[in-house]
Amino acid sequence: MKTATTGSVDANGAMLAYTAAGPEDGTPVVLAHSLFMTREMMHPLLRRFASDGFRVVAYDHRGQGGSSPAMRQELELPALTEDLAALITELGLTRPHVVGNSLGGMIALRLAAWHPDLVRTATAIGASAEHEHRRDEFDLLVDHLTAYGTTGALDIGNGTMPVRELLAHIMFGDDTLAYNQTLTSRWMDYFDQLPPSIGDAADAVVARDSVVEDLKDCQVPVLAIAGAQDHAYPDPISGKNIAEAVGAAGHHIVIPGAGHSPALEQPALVYAALTEHFPRAA
Incomplete structure (x- = not known):
């Protein structure tokens, strides 16, 4: 640009x-x-x-x-x-x-x-x-983010998923996840760097009116x-x-x-x- x-x-x-x-x-x-x-x-x-x-x-x-x-x-x-x-x-x-x-x-x-x-x-x-x-489902994610950031994994009901992969699943569609690894990998690397304070921003979204x-x-x-x-x-x-x-x-x-x-x-x-x-x- x-x-x-x-x-x-x-x-x-x-x-x-x-x-x-x-x-x-x-x-x-x-x-x-x-x-x-x-x-x-x-x-x-x-x-x-x-x-x-x-x-x-x-x-x-x-x-x-x-x-x-x-x-x-x-x-x-x-x-x-x-x-x-x-x-x-x-x-x-x-x-x-x-x-x-x-x-x-x-x-x-x-x-x-x-x-x-x-x-x-x-x-x-x-x-x-x-x-x-x-709300209940995303509150679990907020609690994890607030405590640990994007490290570790979260129980999603039918097993556990690394948080970076869970965020990618939330943010991207099936086609992007399957066929655009350049895009998804770039953002998953960014997710890895997010601090626990991202839990505060996530809580504001989940608890919105x-x-x-x-x-x-x-x-x-x-x-x-x-x-x-x-x-x-x-x-x-x-x-x-x-x-x-x-x-x-x-x-x-x-x-x-x-x-x-x-x-x-x-x-x-x-x-x-x-x-x-x-x-x-x-």
Whole structure:
């Protein structure tokens, strides 16, 4: 990315690391990453949008990647949503298209519901607007992460699985796991390096409140993208349910050959869906 620059910004009391690319006068796009990953997962989209003349910013959530650490209570989704609102303001991004995968998508939905004046369109990829449906199961993972980080293995009911492999199963679809070892190995190596503090970020996601009621009559165009092989939030959770919660401004699609991370697994298909979605903005 020859035109990309990296930096950090003080937003809502957190120092958020970001990568920016594309012409400064281009229509802004903000990209928000998944839990357990960093803004690098959004770089395939960043490159495509920057090449098309958009001004693109991909950032790390507080407590993850290159952004500042935070206590567990500072990682709840309302706080992360205010971080994004502050980042948009501090970087002078006028009504950006906001695109997020998983945790990033949950934040995008909340920003559209709570700060519609800041958002041109919102896209939630592999996300959920609801309470966590698998709370007990994911609480076991949170407890392990908090105590041991990503070392060791976890009993998943029908045997044990190394935590790095469990995270890969959550984050990727069957096709990616079977046929894209370069991608999965790169991220599993990153999972190995995650500290126990990642358990705090995971707890904030698992313990989140529903935003379904907040999205009713949302006027911001919202696209929900589900991965056809999502092991964590399969459609309709990550697709149809979100669109129906939004109402007339909501749309959803399903991306084939992708799991929980379509932005990383099938960026070309996601990019095509986004370029169709963006013109829905008023």
